[in-house]
Amino acid sequence: MRLNVNMIYERLKRKYPVTMYGGEGTEMVLQYPELFIDNTMHLYSGHVYLATVEHLPQRPVIEKDVILICIGENVRLSYYKEHASVLLIKKKVDFFQVYKSVQNIYELFYEWESRLLALFMGSSDIQDVLECSYPVFECPMYVLDDSFQFAASVCPTKNSRQNLENQTKETLEFQLFLDFLKENEPDMDSHGAFLLKFDAGNFLCVNLFNANDHYIGCLYIDQSDHTYINGEDWLAEYLANIIQRVAEAAPSLLQNEHSSLREILQLIMNEMPLSQNQRILLKYFNHKRKYVSISIHSLKHFSSLPVRYICSALESELPESILFEQDNTIFGLIPLDIFSIEDSASKELDRIISPLILEMHLCAGQSNPFTDLYMLRTYYLQAEAAIENGRLYKPEQNLYCFSEFTLHEMIANSLGGFPIEVYFPQGFDSLLTHDSNGGVSYLETLSAFLEENMSYAATARRLYIHRSTLIERIGRIESELSLNLNNSDHRLLLQILLKALCLEKWLEKQPV
Known part of the structure; x- marks a missing residue:
């Protein structure tokens, strides 16, 4: 299992007053810790050395990504701070106890890796994988399927399996996601770990995919009460890879009832x-x-x-x-x-x-x-x-x-893609010409007359004109048209044309 300086520092400082100097190493390439041997003049890349300050040489060759865990402080440390990552314990502590503590950090991760591989080779489920991983992340963890329903979860405050039973038909909180959308747009196709930042806290996430690269779910690690450590993204990706392999062996683990x-x-x-x-x-x-x-x-x-x-x-x-x-x-x-x-x-x-x-x-x-x-x-x-x-x-x-x-859809489909003019009956053009040149609209009168079921009294009231005036207008309209208003088919044709013209004029007025 590969570690980096940040992961060692965060766990070592729980037991000792450690100060970190030098660049924060993000590369997960460090070897198992080793004791610094006197007269060593070459510190190799990816190695972790433990020493007391009085045993350090003045200016050794220091390669890239070297960690020095040092007990005691001295002026000569300035050179090491410039060329390596230094974890400094200033006060005098037992050298071999520190060495044992660093070994325990490594053993935690190596044991986790071994147990994950054993679970993968066995017939374990995703829940077992999460429970095995909690000591490493020390955060609530959830696996959601492709419909964002809980497939497995580990929460330290409750029995994890009981907690899962209560959550199997729930999804990630809807309002929480809406709050997140105000600032972010997550990508369900992204590979690798990413951090979701909510007002209520942060989630370290890794999307899960099957062998065909189809999205099957997501691993969520709740870091609301935990400071993110560089390198945890790699651990999350490693865990997600194991979960994907377990899901491939038993696809039903990430399927829902729909x-x-x-x-x-x-x-x-x-x-x-x-x-x-x-x-x-x-x-x-x-x-x-x-x-x-x-x-x-x-x-x-x-x-x-x-x-x-x-x-x-x-x-x-x-x-x-x-x-x-x-x-x-x-x-x-x-x-x-x-x-x-x-x-x-x-x-x-x-x-x-x-x-x-x-x-x-x-x-x-x-x-x-x-x-x-x-x-x-x-x-x-x-x-x-x-x-x-x-x-x-x-x-x-x-x-x-x-x-x-x-009605809008019926009219649009009834035209069959032709211009509306091809459906005009004989004499309809004359009504349009009259309306464009005169102050009285024959089309408005005809439309109202048809909508009022050819009631002269109701139409006259609607248009605020005398009944005799309306009778005269309808007579002129009928004389222009080749259609008989007493024919129901003719009336339907006119109503469709009038509605289509009305919609067309409305659309013409809309801004482009």
Whole structure:
């Protein structure tokens, strides 16, 4: 097991009044400690030497990354402080007791390494690995799966296995993560140790990956009550490597109960065939429960989002829901019966996800309710259409329901990509020309007349004109058009055209 000067210093100072001089060595290359032999004129790289000050030569050759543990102080130490890392114990202490203390530090790490390898070669689980590692880190430690649910934990204040049982269905605290997002954007694809800094404390973290380099979870070491020591990142990476190997031997250790259904839903979303077993399982889940689907988009760069955490955090806030990445968005399936009142589901959903949406510059679309999971992709497209229309017509909002924009979507699709002018019936151009040149709008009159179910009295009141004036206008409009307003199909065509024109004019007024 490799150590560095910081790790030796932090543990040695618990027993002796040690002062560290020279550059802090971060390289994990140090050999087992050795006694300094008189007349030694060459100190080799990566070695740890223990000596009393009176036995040190004046100016030996000192290579890079040398540690000198010295008892007693003398002027000649200035040279050593410039060329090596010096751990100085100024007062007189027993030389061999110090040597034994340094040996014990090394033995702690060597024993840890040996026990980890033994656990890996045996049939141990991740919980055993964490418990074995606590004496080295002396901090609470957690392993979370790819949905940020606890897979194992060690907390010194409680029985660790009992503590794990209480946490297996919990995720990392949602509000804590939102606070962190105000200043940081974690990357679930990053390799190597990194430090997460929260107001409440710090976590030393290492992402876990399988043999195919797919994210399977994360190791979290809570350093809230512990000062970070250079070199602990290497130890955390070493521990994470062992955890990955244990997980490879028993993949179920880092799988959650939604994995099978999530895989089936992803196949449906990608229009891929299901196996016989998957069809049977889907039939079990497809029991006429009501769902809505949501699609979440980033208003910034989607690639920078901690997608897996967002999914797991929302799954925690929305029990029995399933979320995953889909076509560079986040897709969610949410059962409506998790809400106390189904009719208020949209409001409840808005309340729950709004903090995350606002903090991370996201927007979300919600589909209509449905019961058949085989129709999942259709309702995902509804949620996508809700975002597309919502961003156009209500950009001040962040959560859009498809039901608000059903007519907008129908009209856009009914045009089939053609310019609206190709659908104008004979005489419709004359109405447009009249409106552009005159003070009275025939299109406004026609629209109001159709919306009021061709009631002259109701339309006249709405337009603040006399009934006889309205009758005259409608007569002129009918004489221009080739359509019969008493024909329901003709009325529907005119209403669609008028609504499409209204939406088109509204969009033209919006800033680019």
